[in-house]
Amino acid sequence: MKNKLLALIFTISISIGATVHADKTPVEWVNPFIGTGAVANSLSGNNYPGATVPFGMVQLSPDTRVAPDWAQASGYDYNDRQIIGFSHTRLSGTGASDFIDILLMPTTGKTCIEAQESPRSGTGYQSAFSHDRESASPGYYKVTLDSYGIDAELTASARVGMHRYRYPQGADSSHIVLDLDHSANKGSWGRRIINSQIRIVDPCTVDGYRIITGWAKLRKIYFRIRFSQPIRNVLLADGSRIYHNMPVINGTALKAVFDFDTRHNTTVMAKVALSPVSIENAIQNMSAEIPGWDFDDVVRQASGMWNAELGKIQVQGTDLQKEIFYTALYHTMIQPNIMSDANGDYMAADYTVRRLSGNDKHYSTFSLWDTYRAAHPLYTLIHPDRSAHFIKSMIRQYDYYGYLPVWQLWGQDNYCMIGNHAIPVIVDAIQKGIPGIDMEKAYEAVRKSSLISHPNSPFDVWDKYGYMPENIQSQSVSITLEFSFDDWCVARLAKKLGKEDDCRYFAGRSENYRNLFNPETRFFQPKDDKGNWITPFDPYKYGANGGYPFTEGNAWQYFWYVPHNIKSLVRLTGGDKAFAEKLDHFFTSTHTSGEKNDNASGFIGQYAHGNEPSHHVAYLYNYVGQPWKTQQYVSYILNNLYDNTSAGYAGNDDCGEMSSWYIFSAMGFYPVNPASGIYVIGSPLLEQADIHLPGGNSFTVKAPKKNDKEIYIQSVRLNGKKYDKTYITHQDILQGGTLEFKMGVKPSSWGKKPEMRPVEEPLM
Amino acid sequence: MKNKLLALIFTISISIGATVHADKTPVEWVNPFIGTGAVANSLSGNNYPGATVPFGMVQLSPDTRVAPDWAQASGYDYNDRQIIGFSHTRLSGTGASDFIDILLMPTTGKTCIEAQESPRSGTGYQSAFSHDRESASPGYYKVTLDSYGIDAELTASARVGMHRYRYPQGADSSHIVLDLDHSANKGSWGRRIINSQIRIVDPCTVDGYRIITGWAKLRKIYFRIRFSQPIRNVLLADGSRIYHNMPVINGTALKAVFDFDTRHNTTVMAKVALSPVSIENAIQNMSAEIPGWDFDDVVRQASGMWNAELGKIQVQGTDLQKEIFYTALYHTMIQPNIMSDANGDYMAADYTVRRLSGNDKHYSTFSLWDTYRAAHPLYTLIHPDRSAHFIKSMIRQYDYYGYLPVWQLWGQDNYCMIGNHAIPVIVDAIQKGIPGIDMEKAYEAVRKSSLISHPNSPFDVWDKYGYMPENIQSQSVSITLEFSFDDWCVARLAKKLGKEDDCRYFAGRSENYRNLFNPETRFFQPKDDKGNWITPFDPYKYGANGGYPFTEGNAWQYFWYVPHNIKSLVRLTGGDKAFAEKLDHFFTSTHTSGEKNDNASGFIGQYAHGNEPSHHVAYLYNYVGQPWKTQQYVSYILNNLYDNTSAGYAGNDDCGEMSSWYIFSAMGFYPVNPASGIYVIGSPLLEQADIHLPGGNSFTVKAPKKNDKEIYIQSVRLNGKKYDKTYITHQDILQGGTLEFKMGVKPSSWGKKPEMRPVEEPLM
DSSP, rough: OOHHHHHHHHOOOOEEEEOOOOOOOOOHHHHTTSSSOOTTOOOOOOOSSOOOTTSSSSEEEEESSSSOOOGTTSSOTOOOOOOOOOOOOSSSSSSSHHHHHOOEEEEEEHHHHHHHOOTTTTSSSSSSSGGEEEEETTTTEEEEEETTTEEEEEEEEESSSEEEOOOOOTSEEEEEEEEESOSOOOTSTTOEEEEEEEEEEEEEEEEEEEEEESSSHHHHEEEEEEEESSSOOOEEEEEEEESSSSEEEEEEEEEEEEEESSSOOOHHHEEEEESSSOHHHHHHHHHHHOOOOOOHHHHHHHHHHHHHHHHTEEEEOOOHHHHHHHHHHHHHHHHHOOOTTSSSSOOTTTSSSSEEOTTOOEEBOOOOHHHTTTHHHHHHHHHHHHHHHHHHHHHHHHHHHOOOSEEEEEEOOOOOSOOHHHHHHHHHHHHOTTTTTTHHHHHHHHHHHHOBBHHHHBBHHHHHSSSOOOOTTTHHHHHHHHHHHHHHHHHHHHTTTTTTHHHHHHHHHGGGGGGGEETTEEEOOOOTTTSSSSSSTTOOOOSSSSSSEEEEEHHHHHOOOOOTTTHHHHHTTTSHHHHHHHHHHHHHHHOOOSSTTTTSSSSSEEEETTTTGGGTTGGGGGGTTOHHHHHHHHHHHHSSSSSSSOOOOOOTTTHHHHHHHHHHHTTTTEETTTTTEEEEOOOOOOEEEEETTTTTTTEEEEEESSSSSSSSSEEEEEETEEEEOEEHHHHHHHHHHEEEEEEESSSOSTTGGGGOOOOOOOOO | OHHHHEEEHHHHHOOOOOOOOTTTOOOOOOOOOSHHHHHHTTOOOOOOBOOOOOOOOOOOOEEEESSGGGTTEEEEEEEEEEEOOESSSSOOSSSSOOOSEEEEEEEEEEHHHHHHHTTTTSSOOOEOOOOOGEETTTEEEEEEEEETEEEEEEEESSEEEEEEEETTTSSSOOOEEEESOOSSTTTTTEEEEEEEEEEEEEETTTEEEEEEEEESSSSSEEEEEESSSOOEEEEEEEEEEEESSSSEESSSSEEEEEEEEOOOOOEEEEEEESSOOHHHHHHHHHHHHOOOHHHHHHHHHHHHHHHHTTEEEEESSSSSHHHHHHHHHHHSSSSSOOOSSSTSSSEEETTOOOOOOTTTTOEEEEEEHHHTHHHHHHHHOHHHHHHHHHHHHHHHHHHHHOOOSSETTTTTTTSSSSSSHHHHHHHHHHTOTTTTOOHHHHHHHHHTTTSSSBTTOOOOHHHHHHHHHHTTSSSHHHHHHHHHHHHHHHHHHHHHOOHHHHHHHHHHHHGGGGGGGGGGEEEEEEBBSSSSSSSOOTTTTOBSSSSSSSBBOHHHHHOOOTTTTTHHHHHHSHHHHHHHHHHHHHOOOOOHHHHHHHHSSEEEHHHHHHHGGGGGGGGGGGGOOHHHHHHHHHHHHHHHHSSSSOOOOOSOOOOTTHHHHHHHHHHEEESSSTTTTOOOOOOSSSSSEEEOOSSEEEEEOOOOSSSSTOEEEEEEEETTEOOOOEEHHHHHHHEEEEEEEEEEEOOOOOOSGGGGSEEEOOOO
């Protein structure tokens, strides 16, 4: 364990760093290569370096694999040495891969003529590349395709990707390959192309679509491509069938090779507009977003959008800290993705196309088991307007699917992971007063989603047993703990809306975690449906995603999961001292028992920062009067489990969740209970962070330090007044002001008193 | 071969016959069980006995197989002894199976309680049944489900199926199973349920959908079900996951069991409205078509629609002839199927939903390789208005797919079979003056579909070689012959529209059949791309659907396929005598060579009435002055290869094509060239047939006979005047009048003179 940790920390030596400049804009601090590739014994963040705008539909980036899958879910691996092409959609930071739609690749000469003759092979048109001739910034990516001597640049708007290819002087055979057969690995999720089309509309225009089933069960991706130069010749292929200069092709393994005359003008640009609805909408999206051909202006616009979003938090610290911070902040805004067209059309969860009313927008990519913890709380702070759109989008799934999303991509639930964590997201937003959410409708969605059984959520079992019996529902302990929290959230909203019976009912269910607490072992343990503990029990043994009581973790990691009632958890554990000792053991025990699951990484003892179940645990010392240990571990994680290399995350970024932990923690606080409106104070890393709130207020966190050993809080002032609580509230932040930390190299007595501990408002 | 023929003729002994009545309406003559099941050594017509209205979307019928496939493509086999349930869509007469959507099945008591506990098994709720307690007429089906003592009745409107279940008195446990997992065999065509939903809207209302990929690549079937009594309890299951009294379920293996209280009212009715677009549209379809609960009135309406359609041809003859004739006529109107909703919405060929303008309707199920021969010519005669809608529907595929359909179901091409026989259908309709078709648009679609290569249609190869080389494109001889005909059709329309260059080009291509005629063997034979004959060549050897030069046939059967230029074929063969001798050999040679393909059946020598390539051949004697032989064989086929049993067809009915041959031939003529407007005279079977034409005219064919040996034409009068031509024209019929045959037991000299032979107007 320790070896692995050391390996992780010390082998991350490839520096991709940006050069140091004064007065940089936030965009200039972002290093899109962070998280894009693992080093030995680490997990990749599964991020990608390509071009996208905040919350955009298009994520235009190089694919370095023929069939991206788990370890390169975003399509890109920094360790790879070839580029297959540039496709327009992908997920950022997930474990599973999907999307990877509509690939373009410029080629030249013989290689491509060979590709013309056998364009079925995924290796028919790839190019070598080197990181020396590759660069990226938010909304822009550039690489030299060494096999062809082509400089390729990418930029994007929300629904349109733009390519600028510079062919070598004198190239007499310049091509662009369009590959509709390229996708995430067809060996996963029963992925299969249902049908697809390429149609040459005129010499500069190509339309088409691809309908594909995969992790998202049914995606229709319509596109319009406009080229800046006319196509001279076109080869179309469906698998082994090859057609020359035909205007249209339909099939399930389509590729096209377009030839261009680059003798007089070596630059060929392409604009690719997407729509999940229709070609007509793709055309409208292009008109709305990139009507012209000024590539540099599109880059400027994308950069401007990013600066506006990233500039919502201005930070001071070391260059490395700023690079990690702004890249993390950037990664939190790669998703959720806009899924409605410019005209408001979207595909609803029942696979029919509907039109949004007013200025509504439909978003998807909700990796909720991850992102409810810190990403969505972050959105409530700096993107309240979008938060409302995210929640309304989730409620649209309720409307047409019957319950809120579990893990949603391209508008469709895949039921990945466990729990129903749209609930804390919605309840948190409502509690925080995010405008634009119909509270009664939201409550209806939250309530029904807690009553209507669905995969991994058998509520009849929940009601009958008061816990999940492992022999009826696997991952039973993890589900029992996470359901208890979700139910607490429902109760909290019911209370707010005056629904007392509901509040009582869900508050009761929120106590179910107790039913799996074994007072003898002091662990949450699985029971069968007869109420017997399932033996043998090994708190170090890992489960993955089924077939074992713990989800992507072990009993040690899940022990801490009662975020709505840590006080009760402390009591169950045997009081403050026992709890603190258990935490100490957690952070130091390197015992192992069999294989760890694939997502456990970034270890400090049993703590695994590489996966979400551990994320709140370092903050729990505050609940038992030992805040300096929270400070110690949080500081350690910030400084050692994040860096600016391709392996800069300790595990998958999980749609910005790993990044969001950093954003909050680097500013000095973290939402241990993500639906409480309370942020627990850790150890601020940054010298200063100014959160520019949407209403015009700013909230400033200052933590000046003489050196990086000053990780311990000596004292705190809020708006100039002494502040001894070990948490702050969302409302404190919204009011604006300054939270000032005095840091020191040694633990202090700050925050030790019981009355300073984070507390939850009682439900009843 | 002869044995097989005899087996076919003499083993068809199960009589399903209707009772004889005077003054029956056409509906009363229809026996929907004809064609529903093979006997030993025969092929099933693959028809079904259930309820549908003319050209309706809903085909509500019992499924007797858990996973219908090739030999029971319609879901029903008369030889089966169990009913799985009643599903709402299917194909009639096809070889391949698809559809079979949204199954309902009433059950009672213990059997169904067991089903509740394990409803995944397809055998969990089936019932025994007997043909003794089963009956059917157009738009109505009834059966007693012996395992439960339930009487089940079915009826339908265009988009809504209606069920009336009568449970036994005192049944204390009455159920209806809804099975969304039931489909045509999932082992074929990569068939897979993409997603599906069942939602309990209120105690009497269930909504949902199923999205499935199969022979049609993407079908979305939305439904609303209304029950006449409230559901008391509901069990929902997704595979092994079972939920009690939940309001909604999503998944890929969904079943529901609804419980009803039938103690006071033993009848439970269900209305099931479908839509390919949305649940909202399904609701609208129900409101538009079956707003109330009068089951008997829906039956009356369906029957009325059928009488109106079937009454377009009134016939006199024996009861058996009328039963076969009206059932055949009925089978020609099971499809094409309406695919647009009551509000005009439909799913276009690019999988987007569009709305039709005006009174347009969108139809699908175009088994064109079969139906262009006789079914579509029949439609031009008695359904000119619908013909225009069919053609406009085909042209909509051109709009969104790039070319006309090859074999279209649920609005999507599956490229089944060869040729592009939407072209003769369109050209024929335009030549016949069917109103409502935009001729220039139609020509554009016809032309592009003859130039844009697609599966089995590599026009670049066609242009380059002037034939299909078998080593480049398999089924090369069949494709060469069928393309030549399609090209003649294009040329004919080009000529009509004054497009002289196009006419010349396509007329040239229409001669390509000559390039595969081997004057030494006097057969059409395969060549390779070097122009060499591929040896060894065996004219008796069969091919199926690829891997051999002939499609579902052999060189003997395909020899006759130059329908646009029989005169030239006669010349190639060596003149009238050689041609007649070759025909004689064809109808008498029982030589075999290896395995026959699955579709060859109904033999007379090499002639196989069970599959379409032979269908025009008996009429070819007219072209060489031996019309009595046409009369002899046509009469033989009419009397021996059709009957009123479940094995009443000599092969698959193929969406009414086998039936259409009977309709035309029994009236005395047949469209040898289905785009010529010329019908070649055979041997009229019926005493009299009155064709009531849409404009008000009637065309009467009279052929009174003293006995069934009077199969030979002695003389003919058209509108009282002596008529010696061996063909009549579409225009002759449209003008109304009477064609009167004098029949006799011996061949006469009628029609022998060269000038009496059918002729095509020359193209150039």
